[in-house]
Amino acid sequence: MEEKEAAAVGLKREIKKGSGSGIMSTEAFAALPVSEPTMNAIKDIGFQFMTQIQARAIPPLLEGKDVVGASRTGSGKTLAFLIPAVELLYHIRFTLLNGTGVIVICPTRELAIQTHAVAKALLTYHSQTLGLVIGGSGRRGEAERIAKGVNLLVATPGRLLHHLQNTKGFIYENLKCLVIDEAHRILEAKFEKEMKQIIKILPRDDGLNVIAIVRQTALFSATQTKKVEDLARLSFQTSPVYIDVDDGRKRVTNEGLQQGYCVVPSSKRFVLLYSFLKRNLSKKVMVFFSSCNSVKFHSELLRHIHIDCLDFHGKQKQQKRSSTFFYFCKAEKGILLCTDAAARGLDIPAVDWIVQYDPPDEPKEYIHRVRRAACWEGAMLFLIPEELQFVRYLKAAKVPIEEYKFDQKKLANVQSHLEKLVSNNYYLNKLAKDAYRSYILAYNSHAMKDIFNVHRLDLQREDNCELVAIAVKCRLRVEGLCVNILLKLANSLENQAIELASFFYKYFT
Numbered sequence: 001m002e003e004k005e006a007a008a009v010g011l012k013r014e015i016k017k018g019s020g021s022g023i024m025s026t027e028a029f030a031a032l033p034v035s036e037p038t039m040n041a042i043k044d045i046g047f048q049f050m051t052q053i054q055a056r057a058i059p060p061l062l063e064g065k066d067v068v069g070a071s072r073t074g075s076g077k078t079l080a081f082l083i084p085a086v087e088l089l090y091h092i093r094f095t096l097l098n099g100t101g102v103i104v105i106c107p108t109r110e111l112a113i114q115t116h117a118v119a120k121a122l123l124t125y126h127s128q129t130l131g132l133v134i135g136g137s138g139r140r141g142e143a144e145r146i147a148k149g150v151n152l153l154v155a156t157p158g159r160l161l162h163h164l165q166n167t168k169g170f171i172y173e174n175l176k177c178l179v180i181d182e183a184h185r186i187l188e189a190k191f192e193k194e195m196k197q198i199i200k201i202l203p204r205d206d207g208l209n210v211i212a213i214v215r216q217t218a219l220f221s222a223t224q225t226k227k228v229e230d231l232a233r234l235s236f237q238t239s240p241v242y243i244d245v246d247d248g249r250k251r252v253t254n255e256g257l258q259q260g261y262c263v264v265p266s267s268k269r270f271v272l273l274y275s276f277l278k279r280n281l282s283k284k285v286m287v288f289f290s291s292c293n294s295v296k297f298h299s300e301l302l303r304h305i306h307i308d309c310l311d312f313h314g315k316q317k318q319q320k321r322s323s324t325f326f327y328f329c330k331a332e333k334g335i336l337l338c339t340d341a342a343a344r345g346l347d348i349p350a351v352d353w354i355v356q357y358d359p360p361d362e363p364k365e366y367i368h369r370v371r372r373a374a375c376w377e378g379a380m381l382f383l384i385p386e387e388l389q390f391v392r393y394l395k396a397a398k399v400p401i402e403e404y405k406f407d408q409k410k411l412a413n414v415q416s417h418l419e420k421l422v423s424n425n426y427y428l429n430k431l432a433k434d435a436y437r438s439y440i441l442a443y444n445s446h447a448m449k450d451i452f453n454v455h456r457l458d459l460q461r462e463d464n465c466e467l468v469a470i471a472v473k474c475r476l477r478v479e480g481l482c483v484n485i486l487l488k489l490a491n492s493l494e495n496q497a498i499e500l501a502s503f504f505y506k507y508f509t
Contacts, residue, residue, distance in 0.1 A: 027055040037125035051076035066240035096149030099171025107185035136318025157191040183221040258378035260404035283352040290358035291438035297431040309335035354379040363397035
């Protein structure tokens with residue numbers, strides 16, 4: 001990782017005095033019993049005081065204990081497990097010939113890249129080697145580096161499993177520490193099967209070995225779910241130390257973050273978004289959508305009307321995603337349109353506004369989105385009138401959120417211009433249709449169907465289908481009616497009905 005990339009992910013930070021409130025503690029890094037090379041690296045990075053999770057997790061990890069840590073994303077978990085990992089390799093004098101001594105598993109490529117950047121900074125004055133294996137990168141090159149000897153390996157689950165099963169010369173029998181970061185995200189991303197296979201392959205003391213293999217394990221997660229607990233039981237060889245720095249907190253989002261929601265008709269959603277972005281061009285803004293196709297359509301549309309923006313979603317190639325991510329991290333201002341691919345453990349510094357254009361699947365997803373960044377100004381959620389009850393669930397989840405009022409008379413008068421633009425542009429027209437189809441499919445997949453019920457959407461009315469209203473205004477009434485008919489005919493077969501509607505829309509419009 002180049003130095004500029006390390007800076008891009010927010011590695012270089014100003015030294016701030018520990019306040020003992022929020023995520024910070026009053027404990028200084030200087031008080032840690034760590035080696036001189038590690039301490040010099042910490043000083044170079046610019047850290048002085050530890051966060052709460054660092055102050056509570058680093059000491060037991062340095063003692064060799066297993067740890068389960070629960071702390072919100074952005075609270076400093078990466079340093080909490082990397083400092084002890086680096087110290088472990090240093091004290092047992094791990095070398096190239098010993099192979100891999102520490103494996104860190106991350107849910108996404110971008111988080112793995114961030115973790116790799118922090119590890120590289122900590123290893124500045126150490127002789128131990130570092131490696132990164134993630135999907136989208138060349139497997140052959142990764143295999144060659146692994147065979148040469150990688151002492152600390154950062155990986156995503158699928159690619160790690162591939163190398164464990166197929167790479168000759170991968171010496172993992174000497175593994176001393178396994179770290180699973182953002183465990184809830186790994187399981188939500190459907191990597192449960194891969195994780196079980198990985199843990200089964202990795203060495204552990206089964207009580208039958210003459211020479212016992214002592215492997216330290218650390219599992220960190222922003223939320224503790226049943227699946228996370230099951231993974232913990234499978235991973236740990238001893239009873240771990242449980243650390244929950246958020247236990248008893250009155251709110252689950254960052255202190256001082258202003259959070260609000262706007263109740264807005266579908267026909268006004270994009271106009272409101274456009275007006276908001278137009279007034280905040282000097283700010284750093286993230287806008288969340290429910291699907292990749294929605295991100296593609298809205299980013300293209302905004303660029304056509306002279307709102308410069310970046311897009312980030314799961315269907316992009318790795319190089320494109322990484323370059324976009326690092327560019328936005330370094331930027332002092334800008335607009336990033338994204339899916340929840342940007343809500344999986346990524347730390348994006350100095351974001352002013354988080355806008356949730358499409359509502360999240362449930363309150364915990366809302367929390368993950370607004371925790372992505374150190375918001376300086378606020379977070380805003382768009383809701384149509386039928387979704388207003390979602391606010392009740394947010395408040396029950398300790399989210400302090402209030403209604404933001406807006407004056408419809410002050411919204412930009414661009415609707416007719418947008419309709420003409422998309423109607424006359426084949427590419428935008430196609431993107432709009434794809435976005436509409438994905439919007440319906442995503443809406444139908446919502447877990448909270450008592451609120452986000454696709455059958456209650458009046459798809460016959462254009463003001464409830466604004467994605468297509470600006471693209472196929474004349475056809476929308478017929479298409480929306482057909483979708484509604486299909487839904488009503490197959491009310492008990494929701495997924496099949498939606499797929500039929502999607503098929504009809506794709507091939508007959």
